[in-house]
Amino acid sequence: MNSRTSFALLAVLTAVGTLTMSSAYADEIPQACVGCSMEDARATSNKMLMQDIPVSVWTDKTGYKQGDVIMVNGQVANVASGFPVTITVVSPLNSIIAVDQITVGNDGTFETTINTAGNMWKYDGTYTIKANYGSADKKNSVKVELTGGVAYKPNYETPTTSKQCGANEITANGHCVPFSISGGTVTSATLNTDDNSIVININARESDGTLTVTPSKTVQDGIFMVLVDGQEWDDVEIVANKVTVMFPAGTEQIEIIGTFVIPEFGTIAAMILAVAIISIIAVSAKSRLSIMPRY
Structure with missing residues (x-):
């Protein structure tokens, strides 16, 4: 094999190798x-x-x-x-x-x-x-x-069943959230107060499907993002507080993130208690001033 033939063969092999490597890295x-x-x-x-x-x-x-x-x-x-x-x-x-x-x-x-x-x-x-x-x-x-920071521990609230919701609603921390689903079933829902989100667990092993959720603004507001199994999802329609998510077969969890989600009752109770204490102190101080003799 002469040098010209060897060079041509090397060029062909290099081109094939480059095409193969490029296709392997084409997606990401x-x-x-x-x-x-x-x-x-x-x-x-x-x-x-x-x-x-x-x-x-x-x-x-x-x-x-x-x-x-x-x-x-x-x-x-x-x-x-x-x-x-x-x-x-x-x-x-x-x-x-x-x-x-x-x-x-x-x-x-x-x-x-x-x-x-x-x-x-x-x-x-x-x-x-x-x-x-x-x-x-x-x-x-x-x-x-x-x-070097803080270990993350999800603060998912424990779902409660004290409140009876309708057939087309699911309970999330005692709050009823309207929903509809095709291609799967909703198994549970929780409120994640750390991320202002509603976390919905579904069973969709057989086929692709669609989930529509319409939480009231007292439960969640300012919806701007959806995660499907922890990944940011683009196949979504958000109109005010109505969210429609097109999910693939095998999806297990859908998280709807907003700018607000209703805080747990304990937080509200603590705030009310703090305001009450401050009010009592202020009233007591004013009462003491009113009964002091004036000279």
Whole structure:
């Protein structure tokens, strides 16, 4: 085999290898080039792979301590002038704790820093950093572990059955929430006061389905996000307090997040008690002043 033939065969094998690797990474690169600098990424074949992906994102490390600064880098495959990359951070509680828009360079690269100091980062666990560029399909994410904070313990309230709800309602901490479902059954519901959410457990093993929930504004208000089995879900319609979720077969839990959820009775009772005590003290003080002799 002469040198020309060998070179041609090598070129064919290289092309086939590149196509195979690109298809394997076409959907999403988890932890894309974690620990690499931009210079390192450009010096490896990962650079070629990232050019085939709409947007990629990576961090300088996989683990951090609370208060550390996370270095975030990334690259978009096709630069659209005037469009920034939106960075969203989701906490172990599945709540959004940070959103920022980053300018993309002419070469398609972007970078930013995220400070993990503050109350929003107080829980230990896995934080997801998402990058989105223009449209829903141009996205990627990377996960980092944070330690040195507080161990997260979900504060899901124990469901009560003291209140009888209708056939098309489910009890969530004693409150009746209207719902309808196809393709599955609702098994239970609880109020998560930490995340201002309603957590609904369903059985949908056989087929895809649809869940519609319409909580009253006294129970939940300001609905803006839905999680399906812990993942942010886009196949959702939200009209005021009516939420319709299209879920796939096998779904076990749907969480509807708002800006308010009714607090547990103990919290309200404590507030009422505090106000009552303050009122009694104020009235007593005024009474003592009124009976004091005046000179």
